[in-house]
Amino acid sequence: MFNRNVLYFAIMLGLIVLVGQTQSWNVALTITNLCIISAVMALGVNIQWGYAGLFNVGIMGFAAMGGLAAMIISVSPVQEAWSAGGVGVLVSLVLAAITIVAAVFTYRALEGKSFRLLALFIVVLAGSWAVRAFLDPATAAIEKVNPASTGYLGGLGLPIILAWPVGGIFAGAAAWVVGKITLGLRADYLAIATLGISEIIVAVLKHEDWLTRGVKNVTGLPRPVPYEVDLQQTQWFLDLCAQLGANPVTFSSIFVKLCYMVLFASVLLIILWFSEKALRSPWGRMMRAIRDNEVSASAMGKNIKSRHLQVFVLGSIVVGIAGAMLTTLDGQLTPSTYQPLRFTFLIWVMVIVGGSGNNWGAVLGGFVIWFFWIEAEPLGLWLMELITSGMAEDSALRAHLIESAAHMRLMTMGIILLLALRFSPRGLIPERN
Amino acid sequence: MDNILNALALMANFVFVPAIAYGSQLALGALGVTIVFGILRFSNFAHGDTMALGTMCTILITWWFQSMGISFGPLPTALLALPFAIVICSAFVLVSDRVVYRFYRKQKADPVIYLIASVGVMFVFNGIVRFIIGPDDQNFADGERFIIKAREFKRLTGLSEGISIKVSQGITVVTMIVVVALLFWFLNKTRTGKSMRAYSDNEDLALLSGINPDKVVAVTWIIAAALATIAGTLYGLDKSFKPFTYFQLLLPIFAAAIVGGLGNPLGAIAGGFVIAFSEILVTYAYKKFAGYLMPEDWKADGLIQLLSTDYKFAVSFVILLLVLLFRPTGIFKGTGV
Amino acid sequence: MSFLTGEGMTGGYGGADILHDCTISVDKGEIAVIVGPNGAGKSTAMKAVFGMLQIHTGRVVLDGEDITSLSPQDRVAKGMAFVPQTSNVFPSMSVEENLEMGAFLRRDDIQETMDQVFDLFPILKDKRAQNAGELSGGQRQQVAVGRALMTKPSLLMLDEPTAGVSPIVMDELFDRIIEVAQTGISILMVEQNARQALNIADKGYVLVQGRNRFTDTGKALMNDPEVRRSFLGG
Known part of the structure; x- marks a missing residue:
């Protein structure tokens, strides 16, 4: 069994090497880096689904929380914007916190009273009015500050690596709120609720310009690794190139990607190590016992809901870390790129194909599916050209088919998911019992 | 007095009419979700993309009719295309049942497995739609645009605020009423409809009574496909057709079905209107409305809008969470907790 | 040959056998009652007759026709009715x-x-x-x-029809069941309230661990001192 698993990873490595040889090493490394990030995300989802059977359809939102963290941690603050509206934003945040506390207090204190909901409604309405009274003018002022280049508060100007754990915390906090409400109900409800929260998180990123510049994007996030142009002027790097006989321009780009790879791979290995430890610990055994038989587990006095909340938050933290890593690699926060098909459902395909319940399976799934997601486009295009080669050059159908090849990968992913679920429901590397 | 009438006309024009139309569309969508849930016992994530698929069929047939010079007078040609589109969409959905869901039914698989399978079907349907018609906006409404124009209304009533009702809105409401009446007649009065309710109520006993499960399931899918095609076409006529929008409709539609109580058709309709009215009431800017009702010298600064329209999804979501918190079975009791 | 006979039924739900060479029969218009302690396989025996449980040995014969291989739905079409x-x-x-x-x-x-x-x-x-x-x-x-x-139906099967109802309602239900039998319908019933059930039974089966322990008319079982001591609480 073990040998077969090693073989899978060897084949994967072989495919990447093949891309390196035939396309370019730059492409191969780009794919590898994204494969690693996908693997981390798949690990997070596997913690929720594989360990506990929780169906999270909001992966996109938790990844976006990570992306937000990357931006907030790394970008330097915009002083002018802070002086224009910083106080207002902070005051409104405090007011929002007070409103929540007051709402919870009202709800608890009026237990059994008939006007409980009305009172709650009034508290929330008054609170939101107060928040808006401070937030709206503040954000308007912030967004007026040099809108073409800033128009937002900026961030904290800290090293971006710090954003990875912070992204995990952001995602975990969002997961806690959703989980608190929907866990313990039918799996369908958790699915819908997570779908909803992820849409809302992305909507906030897209529309709150004072925070994220919205669709204007925040570009040029500082890197955790050197810049190509700097490398090309560094003596030791030029010496290294001379030694290897490589072109400094090409090699600098490869070198940067290798640096990223080392960072990402370390994170992947650390999380993988913890996941494996957790899975084998009494905690992991208990989680699986709950997953396999909720009734008997609850009869044994296990508090299923709070266990599920734990595992849901943990998994989301891992997704948040991966989301922060992705934004770090991109070097920019582009809210409009958060698409559910790419960020939620693709990750699901990874977990199902790889092997739910098995961490190595999730990692393999992350690699395999990302690889084919990227390579499906050239493959699809090639296939379409082959199919349409008999048609006339100017045929409208041919043009349409070639143009539509890009959409083929959605269908391909759907078919892969359905085939895996039906014929290999335990995945490439099945769960060990 | 005029001010009050103007304020009411304003509300009717910008809140009431759009919310009724949007609510009807959501109700039809939620009915599809709730019926699949009641009979097959899973939340069908592919429903939004089934709507897109059905609407795409309508659009293609509409274009074909238009190219042959067939039209429906003042009404949109799409209405003529609708029955054909329903047949094609049903065929797609029945095939998806045959190659995907039937296997899990025989296995008596866990509902969450169906859920994942429906995600796969969603991908495939989405791919088909984008492959055939592309990811962009398509406008396919033709015929008259308005039943009443704001200008005519103003002329007739002498008010300074007008009410306009689009043909698409009128069609939406009329179609919704007809479809819902037909559906309830079918479920409550016909043998097949009753057998579906029996199957949804108590599957084992239905089997003992000799009800054929394959037939029930097939009829369910056809109804779901028909509802999806109608809801999608009406939404497309009223706004516009864009595949991704239909995926995003999944959230308000599910919220409507859950708010009403999953598996309960009446609840789905009520839920659709609850969601639509909340969404529009919360995101409507009341500045002008307040202007009519408040004293002359009082002038609102800002839009007096509770929530920007960018966050209209948040409204469905919050209502969904509130219902799950306080009444997980929905307003009307559903079958699933 | 009785109207319905489950003969030498042996089987279970996939795992170990629950029924062992169990035989149950009912005549036309007759009331047959299966009683026994908890876990004796009473409901299982009835489900075997109805085809909800696969038996690997033995057979079920209804009105002279071997129906062992029919599904429950097909048995309904043959005139069997089952009340879970x-x-x-x-x-x-x-x-x-x-x-x-x-x-x-x-x-x-x-x-x-x-x-x-x-x-x-x-x-x-x-x-x-x-x-x-x-x-x-x-x-x-x-x-x-x-x-x-x-x-x-020509045969009505009832699985503990009086479970969870009050004693008055129970008597009323039993009266109705007698009325049904008088119209010529055979009745096979599993009952927890053994004493009352045997009172109205033409035939009684006491099952223990999936085997026939006592089989006789209802009255005879009521009067059998061993049955009374072991199963009817004295």
């Missing part, structure tokens, strides 16, 4: 609709049968438009039995 112990009605459908669903396979006019059921259970006629889920436990059992009778 729990969830035996369609809760969100009216009483009348419940009865209609019972007659789903019939293509002829069902009004006459429905009138007969209403004659048997007059309360159901009053509540015909009410949802079955809103009825009391005893009334729900009446709906369940009525639903089963709608197929015009």
Whole structure:
């Protein structure tokens, strides 16, 4: 069994090497880096689904929380914007916190009273009015500050690596709120609720310009690794190139990607190590016992809901870390790129194909599916050209088919998911019992 | 007095009419979700993309009719295309049942497995739609645009605020009423409809009574496909057709079905209107409305809008969470907790 | 040969056998009752007769025809009707609709049968438009039995029909069951209330651990000192 698993990873490595040889090493490394990030995300989802059977359809939102963290941690603050509206934003945040506390207090204190909901409604309405009274003018002022280049508060100007754990915390906090409400109900409800929260998180990123510049994007996030142009002027790097006989321009780009790879791979290995430890610990055994038989587990006095909340938050933290890593690699926060098909459902395909319940399976799934997601486009295009080669050059159908090849990968992913679920429901590397 | 009438006309024009139309569309969508849930016992994530698929069929047939010079007078040609589109969409959905869901039914698989399978079907349907018609906006409404124009209304009533009702809105409401009446007649009065309710109520006993499960399931899918095609076409006529929008409709539609109580058709309709009215009431800017009702010298600064329209999804979501918190079975009791 | 015979039935739900060479039979218009301690395989024996459980040895014969390999649905078509112990009605459908669903396979006019059921259970006629889920436990059992009778069965099988109903309702139900038997329908019943059930039984089966322990007429079993001591509480 073990040998077969090693073989899978060897084949994967072989495919990447093949891309390196035939396309370019730059492409191969780009794919590898994204494969690693996908693997981390798949690990997070596997913690929720594989360990506990929780169906999270909001992966996109938790990844976006990570992306937000990357931006907030790394970008330097915009002083002018802070002086224009910083106080207002902070005051409104405090007011929002007070409103929540007051709402919870009202709800608890009026237990059994008939006007409980009305009172709650009034508290929330008054609170939101107060928040808006401070937030709206503040954000308007912030967004007026040099809108073409800033128009937002900026961030904290800290090293971006710090954003990875912070992204995990952001995602975990969002997961806690959703989980608190929907866990313990039918799996369908958790699915819908997570779908909803992820849409809302992305909507906030897209529309709150004072925070994220919205669709204007925040570009040029500082890197955790050197810049190509700097490398090309560094003596030791030029010496290294001379030694290897490589072109400094090409090699600098490869070198940067290798640096990223080392960072990402370390994170992947650390999380993988913890996941494996957790899975084998009494905690992991208990989680699986709950997953396999909720009734008997609850009869044994296990508090299923709070266990599920734990595992849901943990998994989301891992997704948040991966989301922060992705934004770090991109070097920019582009809210409009958060698409559910790419960020939620693709990750699901990874977990199902790889092997739910098995961490190595999730990692393999992350690699395999990302690889084919990227390579499906050239493959699809090639296939379409082959199919349409008999048609006339100017045929409208041919043009349409070639143009539509890009959409083929959605269908391909759907078919892969359905085939895996039906014929290999335990995945490439099945769960060990 | 005029001010009050103007304020009411304003509300009717910008809140009431759009919310009724949007609510009807959501109700039809939620009915599809709730019926699949009641009979097959899973939340069908592919429903939004089934709507897109059905609407795409309508659009293609509409274009074909238009190219042959067939039209429906003042009404949109799409209405003529609708029955054909329903047949094609049903065929797609029945095939998806045959190659995907039937296997899990025989296995008596866990509902969450169906859920994942429906995600796969969603991908495939989405791919088909984008492959055939592309990811962009398509406008396919033709015929008259308005039943009443704001200008005519103003002329007739002498008010300074007008009410306009689009043909698409009128069609939406009329179609919704007809479809819902037909559906309830079918479920409550016909043998097949009753057998579906029996199957949804108590599957084992239905089997003992000799009800054929394959037939029930097939009829369910056809109804779901028909509802999806109608809801999608009406939404497309009223706004516009864009595949991704239909995926995003999944959230308000599910919220409507859950708010009403999953598996309960009446609840789905009520839920659709609850969601639509909340969404529009919360995101409507009341500045002008307040202007009519408040004293002359009082002038609102800002839009007096509770929530920007960018966050209209948040409204469905919050209502969904509130219902799950306080009444997980929905307003009307559903079958699933 | 009796009207219905389950002969030498041996089998279980896939794992170990639960029934061991168990034989049950009912004649036309007769009431047969299966009693025994908890876990004796009473309901299992009935399910084996109905085909909800695979038996690997033995056979089931109805009216001279071997039906061992038929599915429960096919057995319904052959004239068997089964009333499960729990969830035996369609809760969100009216009483009348419940009865209609019972007659789903019939293509002829069902009004006459429905009138007969209403004659048997007059309360159901009053509540015909009410949802079955809103009825009391005893009334729900009446709906369940009525639903089963709608197929015009020749054999009615009841799995603990009096579970969870009050003693008064129980007596009433037993009276109705006797009335049903008098119309010529054979009745096979599993009962927890052994004493009352044996009272109305033409034939009684005491099962222990999936085997026939005592088989006799209801009266004889009631008078058998060993049966009384072990199973009827003295």
